[in-house]
Every structure is written in C-alpha cells, then in structure tokens.
Amino acid sequence: MQRIGVFVCHCGTNIAGTVDVVAVAKALGQEPGVVFSTEYQYMCSESGQQLMRAAIREHKLTGVVVCSCSPRMHEATFRKAAALEGVNPYMVEIANIREHVSWIHKDMAEATEKAVILGRAAIAKVHLNAPLQAGESPVTKRALVIGGGIAGIQTALDIAEAGFEVDIVEKSPTIGGKMAQLDKTFPTLDCAACILTPKMVDAAQNEKINIFAYSELESVKGYIGNFKAQIRRKARFVDETKCTGCGICTEKCPQKKVPNEFNMGLDNRRAIYIPFAQAVPKVATIDANYCTMMKTGKCGICSKVCGTGAIDYTQKDTVIEREYGAIVVATGFNPIDAKVYNEYGYMDSPDVVTSLELERLMNAAGPTNGTLLRPSDKTHPHTIVFVQCVGSRCDETDERGKPYCSKICCMYTAKHAMLIREKYPDTDVYVFYIDVRTPGKNFDEFYRRAVEQYGVHYIKGQVGKVVEQNGKLHVQASDLLANEQLHIDADLVVLATAIEPDKTARSLGTMLTASMDTNDFFTEAHPKLRPVESPTAGIFLSGVCQGPKDIPETVSQASACAAKVIGVLAKDKLTCNPCVAHSDELLCNGCSSCEKVCPYGAISYSDKEFRGPNRTTLIRRVASVNPAVCQGCGACTVACPSGAMDLKGFSNKQIMAEVDAICK
Amino acid sequence: MKFSYYPGCTLKTKGKDLDRYGRLCAEALGVTLAELPDWQCCGAVYPMAKDEIATKLSAVRALASSRDEGTELVTLCSACHNVIKQVNHDMQTDADIALRVNNYLGLDTPYTGETTVLHYLEVLRDRVGFDAIKAAVKNPLTGRKIGAYYGCLLLRPGKVMRFDDPENPTILEDFIRAIGAEPVIYAMRNECCGGYIAVEDKGAAVKRSSAVLDNAAAKGADTLVTACPLCLYNLKKNGGRDDVAVVYFTELLAEALGVK
Numbered sequence: 001m002q003r004i005g006v007f008v009c010h011c012g013t014n015i016a017g018t019v020d021v022v023a024v025a026k027a028l029g030q031e032p033g034v035v036f037s038t039e040y041q042y043m044c045s046e047s048g049q050q051l052m053r054a055a056i057r058e059h060k061l062t063g064v065v066v067c068s069c070s071p072r073m074h075e076a077t078f079r080k081a082a083a084l085e086g087v088n089p090y091m092v093e094i095a096n097i098r099e100h101v102s103w104i105h106k107d108m109a110e111a112t113e114k115a116v117i118l119g120r121a122a123i124a125k126v127h128l129n130a131p132l133q134a135g136e137s138p139v140t141k142r143a144l145v146i147g148g149g150i151a152g153i154q155t156a157l158d159i160a161e162a163g164f165e166v167d168i169v170e171k172s173p174t175i176g177g178k179m180a181q182l183d184k185t186f187p188t189l190d191c192a193a194c195i196l197t198p199k200m201v202d203a204a205q206n207e208k209i210n211i212f213a214y215s216e217l218e219s220v221k222g223y224i225g226n227f228k229a230q231i232r233r234k235a236r237f238v239d240e241t242k243c244t245g246c247g248i249c250t251e252k253c254p255q256k257k258v259p260n261e262f263n264m265g266l267d268n269r270r271a272i273y274i275p276f277a278q279a280v281p282k283v284a285t286i287d288a289n290y291c292t293m294m295k296t297g298k299c300g301i302c303s304k305v306c307g308t309g310a311i312d313y314t315q316k317d318t319v320i321e322r323e324y325g326a327i328v329v330a331t332g333f334n335p336i337d338a339k340v341y342n343e344y345g346y347m348d349s350p351d352v353v354t355s356l357e358l359e360r361l362m363n364a365a366g367p368t369n370g371t372l373l374r375p376s377d378k379t380h381p382h383t384i385v386f387v388q389c390v391g392s393r394c395d396e397t398d399e400r401g402k403p404y405c406s407k408i409c410c411m412y413t414a415k416h417a418m419l420i421r422e423k424y425p426d427t428d429v430y431v432f433y434i435d436v437r438t439p440g441k442n443f444d445e446f447y448r449r450a451v452e453q454y455g456v457h458y459i460k461g462q463v464g465k466v467v468e469q470n471g472k473l474h475v476q477a478s479d480l481l482a483n484e485q486l487h488i489d490a491d492l493v494v495l496a497t498a499i500e501p502d503k504t505a506r507s508l509g510t511m512l513t514a515s516m517d518t519n520d521f522f523t524e525a526h527p528k529l530r531p532v533e534s535p536t537a538g539i540f541l542s543g544v545c546q547g548p549k550d551i552p553e554t555v556s557q558a559s560a561c562a563a564k565v566i567g568v569l570a571k572d573k574l575t576c577n578p579c580v581a582h583s584d585e586l587l588c589n590g591c592s593s594c595e596k597v598c599p600y601g602a603i604s605y606s607d608k609e610f611r612g613p614n615r616t617t618l619i620r621r622v623a624s625v626n627p628a629v630c631q632g633c634g635a636c637t638v639a640c641p642s643g644a645m646d647l648k649g650f651s652n653k654q655i656m657a658e659v660d661a662i663c664k
Numbered sequence: 665m666k667f668s669y670y671p672g673c674t675l676k677t678k679g680k681d682l683d684r685y686g687r688l689c690a691e692a693l694g695v696t697l698a699e700l701p702d703w704q705c706c707g708a709v710y711p712m713a714k715d716e717i718a719t720k721l722s723a724v725r726a727l728a729s730s731r732d733e734g735t736e737l738v739t740l741c742s743a744c745h746n747v748i749k750q751v752n753h754d755m756q757t758d759a760d761i762a763l764r765v766n767n768y769l770g771l772d773t774p775y776t777g778e779t780t781v782l783h784y785l786e787v788l789r790d791r792v793g794f795d796a797i798k799a800a801v802k803n804p805l806t807g808r809k810i811g812a813y814y815g816c817l818l819l820r821p822g823k824v825m826r827f828d829d830p831e832n833p834t835i836l837e838d839f840i841r842a843i844g845a846e847p848v849i850y851a852m853r854n855e856c857c858g859g860y861i862a863v864e865d866k867g868a869a870v871k872r873s874s875a876v877l878d879n880a881a882a883k884g885a886d887t888l889v890t891a892c893p894l895c896l897y898n899l900k901k902n903g904g905r906d907d908v909a910v911v912y913f914t915e916l917l918a919e920a921l922g923v924k
Binding site: 340341342343345348397465466467468469470 | 832879
C-alpha cells in the first residue's frame with residue numbers, strides 16, 4: 001500500500017477563487033492510502049516545496065499528488081522536490097485543477113466537485129505507479145543546418161564559434177539566400193552584399209563548417225542527439241575540388257538564353273554559370289536543362305576552355321550519410337507568384353514588377369547596373385506606384401492570398417520609395433497601403449523620413465486595377481481618407497507581394513515530424529517561451545521558416561537558435577524519457593500491428609525461443625521496443641490486439657484506474 | 665441532356681438574338697432547353713435588397729418550379745442569372761429569408777435552395793465540354809480576334825456566383841478558342857460598362873463603356889462578346905466606336921456551328 005500525500009495549490013486566487021481548496025484537501029484526505037493532505041497558497045514557491053519535502057520526510061510518503069496547474073507548467077518542479085527526498089520522480093502525479101477546472105468553470109460548487117474527482121483519479125493512478133529510471137543516450141557533437149540564407153549562416157557561425165562542427169545543406173549552387181539578392185537594407189541603408197558576403201566568407205573559411213551547396217536532404221532518421229541524415233549532392237557536372245571559379249567557362253558558353261533566377265528572370269545567364277560574383281562556394285554549375293552538350297552531345301566548349309579540367313559531363317548525384325546531434329531548419333521564404341493577382345497586370349506588362357524584382361533593378365550588380373529603367377523600353381520611369389499587401393492580410397476564405405501580415409513589406413517599400421526619390425528627384429512616387437506597420441528600432445523614424453523629407457505620396461487605400469494601354473499603366477485606386485477615386489497614369493508599378501514558406505518546407509516538416517501551421521510555417525514549442533525550438537526534440541527553428549521576419553529579427557533568432565543547439569551538443573549524454581512502450585513477450589502474437597503504426601521506427605521483430613509444454617521449445621516472432629528511439633506516444637498500445645504493448649507510466653491499468661475513479 | 669430554361673423578359677424583347685441563337689446552338693449540341701411554364705420576371709435589381717422578401721418571390725417560383733421538374737435551371741441573360749443565383753443563395757443560407765418567403769408562397773413543398781442554377785456558359789464548359797464544342801464546330805472563326813467582355817454580373821459576388829475567378833476569369837477565352845478564334849486578353853474585360861446608370865447619367869456610362877472598348881481595341885480586338893443585354897446596349901450606344909463589333913456569344917457560337 002502506498003503512503004500518499006495530497007497538496008492542493010491555491011495559485012493565489014487563480015484556483016482558490018473558483019475552487020474551495022480547503023474542501024478539496026479535506027475530501028481527498030479521506031481517500032484510501034492518503035496519509036497526509038493539505039492546501040497552500042503557492043505550492044510551486046520555495047516555501048511550498050519545503051512544505052512538500054517536510055511532509056514526505058515526516059509521513060514517510062511513497063507517492064505524491066499535487067492539485068495545481070497544468071503538468072506542462074510545474075510537473076518538473078514537483079518531481080525534483082520529491083526526488084530530493086528520495087521519492088522516485090515518477091511517483092508524483094499532477095491533477096490539473098487550474099486549466100481544467102478553475103479557469104473554465106464559474107460555479108464554485110461544481111468546480112470543487114470536479115477538482116475532487118480529478119484529485120481522486122490522480123490518487124488512483126499513484127497507487128499503481130512504479131518507480132521509473134530514466135536512461136541515457138549519447139550525443140553526436142555535430143549540427144545540421146538546412147538552408148544557407150542569412151538565418152542558416154548565422155546559426156552555423158555561432159555553433160561553430162562554440163567549437164562544434166556544423167554542416168550547412170543548401171539546395172541552390174551558392175549560400176546567401178534572399179539577402180544576397182537585396183540592394184540596400186532598412187533602416188540604415190547599408191548595402192546588403194557588403195554586410196552579408198563577409199559572413200558567407202567566414203562560413204566558408206571556418207574549419208568547423210562544412211557547406212554542402214547544391215545539395216538536398218534526402219531522409220532523416222533517429223532522435224535528439226542521434227540523427228542520421230542522407231544528403232543528396234546534386235551533380236554540378238563540375239568538379240568542386242578542381243574549379244577555381246575563374247569564370248572563363250561562363251563567358252565562353254554559347255547558350256546565352258537561360259533565364260537568370262538570381263536576377264528574378266529579368267536577364268539571361270549562360271548554361272554554365274556562377275550565380276553572382278561573391279558566390280560561396282565560387283564554383284561553376286552546368287544547368288543540364290539548357291546545356292547543349294548535355295542535350296545533344298555537341299559542344300563541349302566549357303570543357304575546352306577550362307584550365308583545370310574541372311568539367312565532367314558524366315558526373316552523377318551522390319548520396320552521403322552523416323550523423324548529427326541536432327537539426328536546424330532555416331528554409332526561409334519566397335514571394336508568392338504575382339500572376340494570381342493579374343488585376344494588377346503582372347502578366348500583361350513587363351513594367352509591373354514585384355519588389356524583389358525592383359531590388360535587382362536597383363542593384364549595381366543587377367541587369368541594369370543599378371540604373372532604374374523600365375523593363376519594357378529601358379526608359380526612366382517618372383511616375384511609380386507601389387501597391388502594398390498584395391496577397392497579405394487577406395480574408396481567411398481567399399484562396400489566392402495569405403491571412404497573415406508579411407511584416408517586411410511596409411519597411412522595404414518605404415526604403416524603395418526613399419531611394420528612388422533620392423536618386424531621381426524628378427520622380428513622383430505613390431504608395432498605396434492598408435496600414436503602415438513599422439514596429440522596430442528606428443523603423444517608424446525611417447518611414448516618416450520617406451513621407452516628410454522625401455515627399456513620397458502615401459495614400460491609404462487599395463489599388464483595384466492596373467490597365468496597360470499604349471505603354472502607360474493606368475492605375476485605378478481609391479483614397480479612403482479623401483473618399484475619392486484616383487486614376488494615376490504610371491510608368492512603373494511595384495507589387496509588394498506576400499511572402500510564404502519555401503515550397504520544400506511541407507515535405508521537410510513531414511520528414512522531421514516537426515509540426516507546422518496551416519500556412520506551412522514551422523510551429524515553435526511555445527509561442528512565447530520556447531520560440532526557437534520545434535515541439536519535436538532536437539529540431540530547432542531559425543528565420544522566416546517559423547514566421548515572417550526582417551533581417552535584424554532573423555539574425556537574433558538565428559543566434560538564439562544556435563544557443564539552444566549548443567545547449568544540446570555541449571552535453572555528453574542526454575536523459576531519455578523513461579515513459580516508453582514495452583512489449584510483454586508472453587502476450588505478443590507477432591502480428592506487426594505496432595510496428596506499422598510506430599512513427600519513430602522504434603519497434604522491431606525477432607524470433608525468440610520460449611519454453612513450450614512438456615519440455616519442448618517453441619520459436620515465436622515477438623516485438624521489442626528500442627527505448628532510446630521510442631518517444632512514448634502510445635500509438636502501439638492502442639494498436640496492439642493482444643494487450644502485450646504497454647506504456648510505462650501510462651499503462652492500460654493505470655488509465656483504467658483513473659477512469660474508474662472519475663466514474664465512481 | 666435536359667434542363668429547365670429561364671429566358672427572362674429582355675430576351676423576349678430587346679435581346680431576342682441572345683435567346684434565338686442560344687436555342688439553335690443548344691439544339692445543335694444535343695441540349696434540350698425546356699422553357700419553364702409561366703415564368704415571371706426575375707425581379708431585376710430589386711431582390712438584392714436584403715430586407716425585402718416580396719421582390720424575391722418570382723425568382724423563387726422559377727427555382728421551385730425547376731426543382732419540381734427535377735432538372736437544373738439554365739439562364740442566359742447575365743442579369744437574370746445573377747439575380748436568380750443570389751436569391752437561391754439566400755434561400756440556402758439565410759434561414760430567416762427562407763422561412764418568410766415560404767410562409768408567403770405557401771408552396772406544397774417548401775423551397776430551400778435545392779435547384780442548381782447554371783449559366784448557359786457553364787453548361788457549355790461543364791456539361792457539354794469545350795472539347796466537344798470544338799469537335800462540333802463547322803465554320804471555325806479562324807483569324808478573328810475576339811475579346812471576352814465579362815462585365816460584372818456573371819462574376820460578382822465571387823463567393824456566391826462561383827462562376828470563375830472574378831479577377832482573372834478564363835471561361836469566355838476558352839469558349840473563344842473552342843470556336844476557332846483567337847482570344848484577346850485586355851485588362852478592362854471584367855470592369856463595369858456603366859450599367860443602369862446610363863438612364864440617369866449618360867456621361868458616366870459613356871466614360872465606362874468607351875474605356876472598355878478603347879482598351880480592347882488597343883490590344884487588337886475586332887469583336888467583343890458578351891452574355892449581357894445591358895452590356896451590349898451600353899457598349900454599342902455609349903462606347904463611341906464602331907470599329908469593334910459587339911455581339912452576343914450565342915451568335916458567334918451559332919455562326920461557328922453553322923446554324924446561324
């Protein structure tokens with residue numbers, strides 16, 4: 001028989017305001033096995049814990065029931081306190097009488113009755129609890145960072161700085177991500193390349209960092225501390241170890257008509273290319289979809305001009321396997337495709353561009369060498385209209401757009417407007433907005449400068465239509481403050497398109513069993529208190545893959561994420577959760593139901609010898625659980641038809657005892 | 665394929681061509697359009713008032729009678745289509761309106777929005793299929809550059825009409841391709857022609873209609889097609905250009921099918 005102590009918490013008035021805590025303590029004190037029962041104002045406080053520890057000593061308690069808040073809040077606190085007095089932590093049960101009772105009920109009599117019932121259930125469970133010992137598993141001291149944009153680079157640099165190895169896997173030929181495409185950055189207007197490329201070089205030169213560019217994650221197995229990943233290194237058809245990045249091949253390649261994705265398709269590149277001058281690694285890549293040699297077998301010019309013999313048309317993809325202790329998701333974002341908003345004429349006129357396209361049109365390394373020219377006739381635009389919130393902040397039922405605010409558009413539009421007015425003072429610039437949102441250090445000052453010093457016309461209202469006719473863009477819009485219709489003849493229209501998670505995020509989330517929201521942003525373990533961790537242990541989140549962010553915020557989060565990763569890698573051993581599944585081999589009938597439902601691959605089958613009747617030996621196929629891999633989800637215990645599979649700490653018997661206590 | 669057919673008053677007076685060619689083409693495509701017996705006015709613009717039920721009654725009579733026939737209800741005039749579909753939506757989603765309408769009408773079986781309302785173009789797209797139309801075309805209108813003019817009534821409100829993407833529709837362009845002509849995409853194709861405002865402020869209608877025609881002409885259209893008698897009227901009378909012909913889509917279909 002257990003000797004159980006019951007501790008009822010007031011949580012100030014959080015619980016005591018709705019639940020008669022004295023009555024609860026009194027009622028539970030009458031339950032069989034309960035030798036001590038009390039209530040206290042804050043059980044989680046130091047003095048509350050001291051009270052519990054004294055009671056354990058004095059009454060020689062073997063089990064503890066705390067009636068308080070959710071076990072997500074303070075289960076660990078109470079388990080630690082009990083352990084200090086020599087009681088196994090898994091002999092502590094929490095009855096959640098705050099979130100499940102006081103916060104959701106108004107009537108005190110009802111709430112008190114429910115609190116007593118939940119307390120009884122917890123007592124019934126403690127009667128059947130057994131001490132459990134947590135195991136340990138080793139930690140592979142290397143991190144994997146998926147995505148080589150500014151988020152991934154910063155996280156990798158910080159982890160490497162702490163002395164741990166990091167691999168960056170980047171699907172495009174170079175790291176740098178979206179930031180490499182930007183011209184200037186708000187609110188200080190320093191050039192994006194000038195502040196990004198030193199970090200790219202640092203990453204390349206750091207001995208602890210391995211960059212697998214032009215590579216994609218193929219599969220991930222394992223668990224925190226012990227992940228195994230397969231990485232597909234896509235064939236560049238150029239030997240990375242031989243290529244010096246001299247660029248002769250990219251000048252001589254006769255295939256000149258390949259849309260240049262780095263310049264948002266505003267100009268063309270060759271079939272063999274280096275995305276931009278500061279690319280890391282600075283290695284050429286052959287685009288097999290356009291290469292004449294690869295398609296027809298006739299050409300081979302790049303191979304002839306290459307001084308180091310790096311070109312290899314027969315190169316194949318290779319798959320490498322690496323082990324990691326932690327995985328960082330830094331897959332970033334893309335702007336949505338503006339063609340779904342064709343009322344703004346994106347498909348009708350080349351002079352309707354997205355903001356990212358405008359970045360390239362204003363960038364010195366862009367298709368116009370930094371001179372702002374209309375894509376259609378290469379003339380200087382005199383009237384420019386910016387449309388904000390294209391696809392952001394849409395109605396939930398809108399299939400084309402996103403319900404969320406993309407967060408960066410107000411600021412970059414103010415930046416674009418300001419830069420254009422400064423460089424071309426003869427230009428009229430209009431910005432149509434729903435709201436101007438500029439929270440951030442020096443952000444609102446920046447926006448006001450655009451309005452007050454640079455004379456940008458900010459108009460509250462939406463653009464309804466852009467009609468291209470005879471080279472002009474007729475913009476129909478409404479000015480909500482003046483309550484009038486506006487018609488503006490513009491030369492250039494810029495769409496601040498919403499941002500969305502990279503298309504690869506969804507399949508990656510499935511591969512990592514990391515949860516996502518309905519917009520495909522990765523979900524954090526807690527929206528306020530654990531913002532850089534995924535609920536899946538060992539998976540961490542960096543940058544826009546978790547939600548829209550600007551560069552300063554992305555970099556902060558990237559470093560926070562690195563700190564969390566370092567916390568894992570710094571440990572030699574990780575404590576495992578002892579509440580894992582266990583199979584009773586005598587009951588197991590070898591049906592494989594459990595193996596099929598296990599999401600972690602923790603269950604395997606083997607043939608075992610059993611003693612049969614009359615001294616015979618039987619060989620039966622039975623399940624066994626790898627406790628290091630099992631996450632204790634319980635799916636197998638439900639699937640098992642013979643009742644062989646049980647979850648330690650949450651056995652079928654314990655749960656039925658709780659149900660019985662509730663229904664009594 | 666048999667449908668109940670609601671022509672509406674304009675198709676019996678000003679818009680006879682829309683109706684006549686529509687029937688000829690349906691016959692040629694093996695579609696039976698059975699005109700509803702005793703149909704009444706759809707209610708014109710009045711049923712759009714949310715707080716008024718008397719104006720919705722005639723549309724509900726048509727809907728209920730189509731239900732009793734056990735067929736889907738096909739309309740041809742954009743305005744009738746819009747009104748009947750919106751009233752049907754009210755009957756499906758607004759319990760208060762449905763109750764009051766049914767109390768008033770006292771039908772044998774109360775009507776609660778069971779009828780599917782289809783525009784003639786939806787029959788062509790979803791029931792006959794544009795591929796089948798392409799195969800049935802005898803005189804393809806090769807070389808003709810035709811702009812689709814949607815106007816507003818077929819498309820909006822988008823969540824009720826569910827006809828096509830209200831901002832970037834394609835159904836008429838697909839129709840134009842099916843009859844062998846080349847569709848001309850122009851931005852003003854789903855803008856307002858001026859509508860009934862022509863009665864009160866002709867200047868406004870002239871401005872709207874000519875903006876539509878000028879944009880279509882600038883993009884090289886020689887003809888515009890429409891499904892709306894009012895659009896046709898405004899574009900012809902108030903559009904201010906005669907170098908772009910404006911015709912009902914059924915007329916071009918009849919031409920292509922060789923039944924004109």
